[in-house]
Structures are given as structure tokens and as C-alpha cells.
Amino acid sequence: MLEVNDLRKYFPIQKGIFQRTVGYVKAVDGISFDVQRGETLGLVGESGCGKTTAGRCLLRLIPPTSGSFLFGEEEVDLAKLNHREMRPYRRRIQMIFQDPHASLNPRMTVGDIVGEPMRVNQTAKGTALQDRIVELLESVGLRSQDMRRYPHAFSGGQRQRIGIARALALQPELIVADEPVSALDVSVQAQILNLLAELREKFQLSYIFIAHDLSVVEHISDRVAVMYLGKIVEISDAETLYQSPKHPYTEALISAVPLPDPRAQRKREHIRLEGDVPDSSQPPTGCYFHPAVPLRNRYMQTGNP
Structure with a gap:
């Protein structure tokens, strides 16, 4: 590898x-x-x-x-x-950062944070993008409803799960x-x-x-x-x-x-x-x-x- x-x-x-x-x-x-x-x-x-x-x-x-x-x-x-x-x-090649508080943009929703790599690299859009975000959140133990919330509403462990989901976005x-x-x-x-x-x-x-x-x-x-x-x-x-x-x-x-x-x-x-x-x-x-x-x-x- x-x-x-x-x-x-x-x-x-x-x-x-x-x-x-x-x-x-x-x-x-x-x-x-x-x-x-x-x-x-x-x-x-x-x-x-x-x-x-x-x-x-x-x-x-x-x-x-x-x-x-x-x-x-x-x-x-x-x-x-x-x-x-x-x-x-x-x-x-992706990275999971050390600080789950500083590595997430507080002005973006969880859905925007996880979906940003796919939008930038144009790997998914529209309904396919939303379905992929839900799939990623569920794979790290979060709920589909969480995509509309902001990072400050989560604990440290949940924020790190969001960071992991973002790292997995581009497979x-x-x-x-x-x-x-x-x-x-x-x-x-x-x-x-x-x-x-x-x-x-x-x-x-x-x-x-x-x-x-x-x-x-x-x-x-x-x-x-x-x-x-x-x-x-x-x-x-x-x-x-x-x-x-x-x-x-x-x-x-x-x-x-x-x-x-x-x-x-x-x-x-x-x-x-x-x-x-x-x-x-x-x-x-x-x-x-x-x-x-x-x-x-x-x-x-x-x-x-």
C-alpha cells in the first residue's frame, strides 16, 4: 500500500x-x-x-x-x-485529526461537513449525495437526523465519529x-x-x-x-x-x-x-x-x- x-x-x-x-x-x-x-x-x-x-x-x-x-x-x-x-x-488517502472540536467547522451542519469532500471532488450530488451522507453517518453510529445539527450539539466522541465519517466519504x-x-x-x-x-x-x-x-x-x-x-x-x-x-x-x-x-x-x-x-x-x-x-x-x- x-x-x-x-x-x-x-x-x-x-x-x-x-x-x-x-x-x-x-x-x-x-x-x-x-x-x-x-x-x-x-x-x-x-x-x-x-x-x-x-x-x-x-x-x-x-x-x-x-x-x-x-x-x-x-x-x-x-x-x-x-x-x-x-x-x-x-x-x-484521508486523515482523522486529533482534536474533534477544532477539526469541524462550527458554522456548517454535519451534513455539509460530511458531504463537502464529495461535492469538491464531484463524486455525488443531489439525492445520491444525501443518501451517501446518511449511509456514512449510520456506519459510524450516528442517526440520519443528525445531519441537520451543528457540531456544538454533540459530545467529543460523537464529533470524532463525524470526523471519521468525513474521512470515509471518498472511499x-x-x-x-x-x-x-x-x-x-x-x-x-x-x-x-x-x-x-x-x-x-x-x-x-x-x-x-x-x-x-x-x-x-x-x-x-x-x-x-x-x-x-x-x-x-x-x-x-x-x-x-x-x-x-x-x-x-x-x-x-x-x-x-x-x-x-x-x-x-x-x-x-x-x-x-x-x-x-x-x-x-x-x-x-x-x-x-x-x-x-x-x-x-x-x-x-x-x-x-
Whole structure:
């Protein structure tokens, strides 16, 4: 479905009256991965690691600095397409945004919001458009009467369902879900995750599921890629990653996931990372994570391995 090779996104740092570029923030620094048809790839990491930037680059919402991403059986490099050439592929790749409050236009009814992609791309009109809107709303657990209401009349979970319906409007093949449950209550999170899983089976979708909560990613992902400071430090199938993580950063993330059993939680060893996250404009040499590895820090302090 998608093959990403050496994707990079650098943001210039400008100073002075003439706004000269004095450096770059390396938000995404050379990541590579692939997504198979019908697969959910979880992209996880702490805030600021570059996972959302990577997702926006894939949809060309922001232009990548370099790299390639080959899409579909025809292996078209989306990174090289101009705005007009990209338009047909936008129907096949859609996005679910993180904030269900900010991603919906408060001045538009639900019917207008869900129907807008079809009107813009001229895929349906008239009665067929109205029938399609009703079908989409019902597929995400909403009622046909809801199409006449405005976003402010819905809860957070219902608003996210509206965003999901909009993403499905053009019958995409790949959906980039940018932390779609992080702004929702825990009970509502489970409902949205189950809905996404059902829709994947019903419409044969592929997902790139971006999140910072590993317990959420474990529930829905087939494979998981772990990002740190703009790089992928580990990628594996979900079961292997959670049972035997290879990278110390992955171990630290998994140790921070709360367990429902208090006794198991007390017995669990928590890995405490030391120091601050390095500056992405001046990353450390070698492995970006090495300043925070506890064993290395202990060695540097005591001189004993």
C-alpha cells in the first residue's frame, strides 16, 4: 500500500532583521517504513518526536524536505507530485485529526461537513449525495437526523465519529489517524477504537495510527514503529514489541503503561529516564537516545561498568 523511504522534514531557524537561516529543526530525520494493504501500523512516541509531522508529510499537507513515499500498486512517488497531480490521490488517502472540536467547522451542519469532500471532488450530488451522507453517518453510529445539527450539539466522541465519517466519504484506501482518541474520555476511547477496527474490516482499509499511548496502540495495531527525536528506533509486530522490546526507549515507554491490576503494577520495574530530551536542532552524535540510557549515565558517573 505505502512504502516510505528516508523521509525528512526540516524546519528552518531564522534570526536577525534579514531572517537568515542559522539552523534547522529536524522534526523528521530519515525514517523508512511500509504499510501493507489491510494493515494497521502504529506510530508511537512522546510529544515532539515527529510522528504527527510525518503523517502530515505523507498527505502532503506540509511539503517534505526530502525522501520518497511510493503509494499503491502503481508505486507513484507522492513526494514528487505537484498540487494538481496530487489531487486524485487525496481521494485515496484521508486523515482523522486529533482534536474533534477544532477539526469541524462550527458554522456548517454535519451534513455539509460530511458531504463537502464529495461535492469538491464531484463524486455525488443531489439525492445520491444525501443518501451517501446518511449511509456514512449510520456506519459510524450516528442517526440520519443528525445531519441537520451543528457540531456544538454533540459530545467529543460523537464529533470524532463525524470526523471519521468525513474521512470515509471518498472511499479511501489508507487513513492516517492522528491521535484520534487522545482528546476523549477513556470509556469513549474504547468505543472509537472498536469502531475503527470494524470499519477496517468492512471497507478493507489500511491505517497509520499515530499515538503516544502504547496501551491504545497495542489494541488496534498489527505492527508498531517507535519514534524518538525524528527517527524510528524500533519497528516490529505488536506482540513481539510488547513482550520483548529491543530498544531501551521502547522498554521505558512500555514500563510507563499503567496496568489494571494494582498488585502487578507494584511488582513492575519502572525505567526512569534521566535528563531532558535533546534539542532536535542540535541532536547528539550517534544514537540520539544514548544520553538518557540509565546504564550509560551510571557508568559515566562512577567509572564502573
